[in-house]
Amino acid sequence: MERRDYLIKKTAWSLLTIAFVLVLNFFLFRILPGDPTTSIAKDPRLTAETRRALQERFGLDKPLLLNLEGGSLFESQFFAYVMRLAQADLGISFNFNRPVADLLGERLLNTVLLVMGGQLLSIVLGVGLGLISAWKSRTAFDVGAITFSLAAWSLPTFWLGIILLILGSSYLGLPTAGRETVGMDYAGWWDQWRDIGRHLLLPTITFTIVLLGEYMLIMRSSVLEILSEDYILTAKAKGLSHLQVLWGHALRNALLPVVTLIALNLGFTVSGAIQVETVFSWPGLGSMIFDAVRRQDYPVLQGAFLLIAVSVVLANLVADLIYSVLDPRVKSA
Amino acid sequence: MLAQLRRSPLGVVGAFMLGLALIAATFAPWLAPYDPEQTIHVTIEDIYARPSAEHILGTDDGGNDVLSAFIFGSRVSLLVGFSASLISMFIGGAVGLVAGFYGGRIGNALMRLTDIFLVIPDLPLMIVIVAMVGPSLWNIILVIGILGWTGTARMVRAQALSLKERQFVLRARALGAGNFHILRRHIFPLVLPLMVANTVLVISLSILSESTLSFLGLGDPTTLSWGGMLNFAFTRGAISARAWWALVAPGLGIVWVVLACTLVGNTLEEAFNPRLQSHHLQGEDKMIASPSHIQAEG
Numbered sequence: 001m002e003r004r005d006y007l008i009k010k011t012a013w014s015l016l017t018i019a020f021v022l023v024l025n026f027f028l029f030r031i032l033p034g035d036p037t038t039s040i041a042k043d044p045r046l047t048a049e050t051r052r053a054l055q056e057r058f059g060l061d062k063p064l065l066l067n068l069e070g071g072s073l074f075e076s077q078f079f080a081y082v083m084r085l086a087q088a089d090l091g092i093s094f095n096f097n098r099p100v101a102d103l104l105g106e107r108l109l110n111t112v113l114l115v116m117g118g119q120l121l122s123i124v125l126g127v128g129l130g131l132i133s134a135w136k137s138r139t140a141f142d143v144g145a146i147t148f149s150l151a152a153w154s155l156p157t158f159w160l161g162i163i164l165l166i167l168g169s170s171y172l173g174l175p176t177a178g179r180e181t182v183g184m185d186y187a188g189w190w191d192q193w194r195d196i197g198r199h200l201l202l203p204t205i206t207f208t209i210v211l212l213g214e215y216m217l218i219m220r221s222s223v224l225e226i227l228s229e230d231y232i233l234t235a236k237a238k239g240l241s242h243l244q245v246l247w248g249h250a251l252r253n254a255l256l257p258v259v260t261l262i263a264l265n266l267g268f269t270v271s272g273a274i275q276v277e278t279v280f281s282w283p284g285l286g287s288m289i290f291d292a293v294r295r296q297d298y299p300v301l302q303g304a305f306l307l308i309a310v311s312v313v314l315a316n317l318v319a320d321l322i323y324s325v326l327d328p329r330v331k332s333a
Numbered sequence: 334m335l336a337q338l339r340r341s342p343l344g345v346v347g348a349f350m351l352g353l354a355l356i357a358a359t360f361a362p363w364l365a366p367y368d369p370e371q372t373i374h375v376t377i378e379d380i381y382a383r384p385s386a387e388h389i390l391g392t393d394d395g396g397n398d399v400l401s402a403f404i405f406g407s408r409v410s411l412l413v414g415f416s417a418s419l420i421s422m423f424i425g426g427a428v429g430l431v432a433g434f435y436g437g438r439i440g441n442a443l444m445r446l447t448d449i450f451l452v453i454p455d456l457p458l459m460i461v462i463v464a465m466v467g468p469s470l471w472n473i474i475l476v477i478g479i480l481g482w483t484g485t486a487r488m489v490r491a492q493a494l495s496l497k498e499r500q501f502v503l504r505a506r507a508l509g510a511g512n513f514h515i516l517r518r519h520i521f522p523l524v525l526p527l528m529v530a531n532t533v534l535v536i537s538l539s540i541l542s543e544s545t546l547s548f549l550g551l552g553d554p555t556t557l558s559w560g561g562m563l564n565f566a567f568t569r570g571a572i573s574a575r576a577w578w579a580l581v582a583p584g585l586g587i588v589w590v591v592l593a594c595t596l597v598g599n600t601l602e603e604a605f606n607p608r609l610q611s612h613h614l615q616g617e618d619k620m621i622a623s624p625s626h627i628q629a630e631g
Contacts, residue, residue, distance in 0.1 A: 013448070016445075017449045017452055024458075028461055028462065028465060029465065134612075135614055137612065147343075150599075151588070151592060153595065154537065154541075154591040154595055155588055156541055156544050156548070156587050156591075158545060158548050159544075159580075159583075159584035159587065159588075162563070162567060162580055163584065166575075166580070170575075176572075224612055227612035227614050228612040228613060229613075232613045233613045236613055236614065264451070266454070267456075270456065271456035271457075271545070274457070275545060275549075278549065279567070290549055290550075293460060293551060294550055298464075301464060305460075305461050308454055308457050309454060309457065309458075312454050313452050313453075
């Protein structure tokens with residue numbers, strides 16, 4: 001009963017957040033002075049009548065949010081926008097002259113591919129380092145690990161990427177851009193994926209280092225807290241070795257804050273993906289945003305922002321649900 | 334505060350690093366060998382010229398001295414970092430105090446708003462807003478400041494919540510003190526130190542945001558920041574020209590100030606809100622004294 005209430009509440013808040021994102025997204029792209037026909041209106045061949053026809057064609061003569069002038073209340077620009085979204089219509093890219101939804105769909109998988117590897121590696125390494133660091137707290141290892149984590153956290157992702165790109169391409173002969181070697185004939189899928197793997201190596205290392213620091217620091221302080229609980233003393237008094245206590249008693253409880261952090265960190269992950277993809281020309285959503293900014297391709301920018309924001313909100317919801325399974329106490333909270 | 338800073342070596346290092354950066358920013362016109370504003374006559378040899386006696390850090394894509402641009406760039410990073418964090422501190426502090434101290438419906442609504450802003454990914458939103466309103470220095474400061482307050486708000490709210498139930502506050506209330514008086518005289522002074530520590534940490538986030546925006550081409554076109562230098566170098570062939578000097582210094586500058594603020598902020602936070610320092614698994618593996626111990630003591 002209580003868990004069901006918790007799930008309903010969390011889902012409701014996620015939906016509200018998505019609604020907020022929709023409204024924000026709608027208004028952000030309308031704060032430009034004038035409407036899209038103003039720029040066309042500079043063309044001397046365009047009569048006022050054509051302009052009005054254009055406005056009518058794109059629904060720009062309608063009220064912005066709610067129609068209070070009679071007729072249906074929902075006959076407004078905002079609801080037209082929501083209706084188009086419901087049909088996965090995100091508009092046409094200025095630059096590619098293709099539907100934005102198609103473009104995003106092509107790029108999404110590549111971003112997921114990039115983000116997954118880095119996330120998994122950084123979680124495993126960060127949790128491991130944090131655990132050892134807390135266990136050996138106040139030793140040289142601990143101080144070294146903290147310093148490394150703080151330094152890794154302070155690195156601008158894009159800059160680390162550039163440095164690794166230069167080092168990796170000059171000393172290891174790794175590819176510098178893209179997803180596959182251009183103009184390559186593959187002997188089979190194995191050959192192709194090996195090539196993709198080579199392209200993925202540097203972006204993944206960049207991603208891992210940048211994310212690693214925060215996971216390590218959170219895990220460390222979480223383990224420190226657990227290790228000063230009385231039940232740890234009991235476990236030790238039973239004669240268990242340190243490793244048994246760490247593995248059997250401390251790890252699972254200490255992981256809870258890390259799960260929350262992974263969810264909250266998704267925004268940070270997205271920011272990392274934009275930078276890493278830009279540096280390595282990885283054909284994902286991030287480099288698409290970079291190109292859209294440079295070419296003022298607003299429909300693409302709007303669509304990409306919407307997709308990213310909604311994904312992050314949904315991922316947070318999933319993390320909340322996982323958390324409620326891991327920690328039965330949240331029911332009462 | 335200073336005593337604690339002295340006890341923590343990392344904090345001292347951070348304060349020293351931040352001090353150096355502030356000096357470089359303040360005295361930039363005297364420290365920089367060349368004036369970045371000056372128009373220069375550029376020949377093909379001046380573009381991405383290697384470090385030499387004339388240009389200690391070489392030249393960039395426009396034939397300008399990298400070292401001078403680097404020293405002047407510190408001004409933008411620090412200005413954006415400090416101003417944006419001040420904005421964040423004011424918004425976050427106000428939201429947190431109201432939500433924690435007054436609570437009720439307004440407090441609840443404020444925390445919901447905080448949660449919403451916490452979930453929406455910052456960088457894409459910043460990119461969209463700056464792309465729409467135009468990349469001027471003040472727009473960037475405002476956008477970073479207005480989007481960076483959620484952490485502060487949550488921290489201040491938690492503090493205010495616990496403080497308002499403390500004995501001295503209840504006593505002041507019993508003596509007839511009003512809400513505003515309690516907030517101003519009893520809650521705020523106790524929350525302030527943590528807010529300052531938090532703000533120092535927010536500075537490092539703001540500086541990272543600014544450099545990322547500038548790197549993505551959304552920096553103020555009239556003032557060159559470290560992120561902007563990296564944007565020019567990256568988009569104008571420094572990598573294929575193997576011109577590492579144009580790429581290394583600005584990046585190290587960012588790491589320098591971000592790390593400095595992180596170290597100082599962490600040390601301050603530790604001082605105002607001490608955490609656990611020891612635990613049960615420190616020292617020997619077994620709890621029983623080993624025979625060698627007993628023998629040594631006996």
